[in-house]
Amino acid sequence: MPDRNLAAELSLLATEVDSLAKALVQAQAELAREREHRRQADSQAEELRQQLRQARRRAKAAEQELVKVGSSAEAAAHRAEVNGRELRARLEQAQQTNEVLRHEVAQTENERRALEVNLREVLANLRHAAQKAGSSHVASSSTGDEGTVVSAQRPDDGW
Numbered sequence: 001m002p003d004r005n006l007a008a009e010l011s012l013l014a015t016e017v018d019s020l021a022k023a024l025v026q027a028q029a030e031l032a033r034e035r036e037h038r039r040q041a042d043s044q045a046e047e048l049r050q051q052l053r054q055a056r057r058r059a060k061a062a063e064q065e066l067v068k069v070g071s072s073a074e075a076a077a078h079r080a081e082v083n084g085r086e087l088r089a090r091l092e093q094a095q096q097t098n099e100v101l102r103h104e105v106a107q108t109e110n111e112r113r114a115l116e117v118n119l120r121e122v123l124a125n126l127r128h129a130a131q132k133a134g135s136s137h138v139a140s141s142s143t144g145d146e147g148t149v150v151s152a153q154r155p156d157d158g159w
Helices: 002-143
Strands: none
Touching: none
């Protein structure tokens, strides 16, 4: 029986060695997979670090560009505001000038109308005087006096 026990123990030990050998192969395979995963992870981490550095450089450049654009926009807004103030002042001045000119035109128109009325009155007076002179002339012709004859035609004065 000791031989059987020994054979059984050897058989058990052989089975255990096989199991341990399989476990070792599996552990080695798992270790190889883990090392491959680790290598891939390290590679990916390095790639991500490079992308991060590049993204930081782009962000810094974009920030600088944003500062330039912001400064440019502020300067443009200031120029626009100054131009707006100048244009409003010029518009106000032009409106005041227009108002003065309207007043002057109205005043000139009133003067023109008054002169027109005066001209009509003068012309009427001249016609009346001419008619009187014509009547006097007829009377003086019979007495032999020569009177001054005034033309009843109106001169072309553009009115």
